[in-house]
Amino acid sequence: MNDEEMKRLLDRLARVEGQVRGLRKMLEQQRCCEDVLTQLLAARSGLESAGQLVLERHLNDCVLGGAEVDERTKEALRETLRLWSRHSGPAG
Template sequence: MQTPEETKKLLDRLARIEGQVRGLRNMLEDGRCCEDVLTQLLAVRSGLESASLLVLEKHLNDCVFNDATMDNATVDKVRETLKLWSRHTVGAG
């Protein structure tokens, strides 16, 4: 179960992505240059990756790390891997 703060953070991020997608549609309708459209597409992708990481972190914390058979060293390795992944996949999102 997500806390109200976690839910708000995710909803805010999704609202921003929604606005970016609407902006993309307007850019295409207005005939904006390819570079501008690509930049906006990358921003949307980054936002989605960031939202996905929030959900993944929640899943790991609630469903995976609570497994009594998982030792602390393994949990730490998974957390470090997630941090590494997030540093290299999420841009300005």
């Protein structure tokens, strides 16, 4: 990962960390369920976004690593991953 990508990932994780601390505080204060659920969804979304960044890096570095693949094909793969993550929810 280059420095910019690492900063984006760490910033995103720091945001999620703050959201989780906020969730704990909300529960301790017995905030309404709707507010807690909204914050849970935001934290989950942040983790999913962080996972997407790592998955894209894995695709580029580990799966394709060094293979001669044109940029159009790489972008199609990235878009497929985004589409999959957007429409796949938690199991159960």
